[in-house]
Amino acid sequence: MEDGLKAVVFKCGNEEYAISIQSVISIEKEEKVTPVPHLPAYMPGITEVRGELVPVLDFEEILYNRPLVAEESKMLVLKTEQLxxxxRVRDAKEIIDIPAERLKEIGLAAYRRTEYFTSVAQLENRLITIIDPEILTESLDGMKEIREYIAEAKSQEIS
Incomplete structure (x- = not known):
């Protein structure tokens, strides 16, 4: 992080968050999300993006325990090592360069429920919380089963 961070900034609730541009495949309008029974509340279902089945996570539900209305949202399509x-976010508004000296470690990183918050960008009149999608997908309850479900669905597509 010596050179800083190029990140996609998005809104959830009234706050701004960012994810490294290296993890972002695209920003999409939400199309059809297919519900799957027994998924965690933060996952409204799965969708197809560029021919690939991907789980949809509702970030507003994860952070604030309230679902986002699909018509009022955008989808950040992300890649992690696993999947x-x-x-689903309220709005994905910009790509910014954050200088390394503006990135501050946060004390809440040790708190298990928010360990995916890796730092905060302190800009002139904004605070932007940086999220690591690798840690996010490892820390959410139920994600292991979801990774297995997606792998199984992909293998059935191939056969």
């Missing part, structure tokens, strides 16, 4: 996924 691709779509994160």
């Amino acid at each position: 691709s996924l779509a994160v």
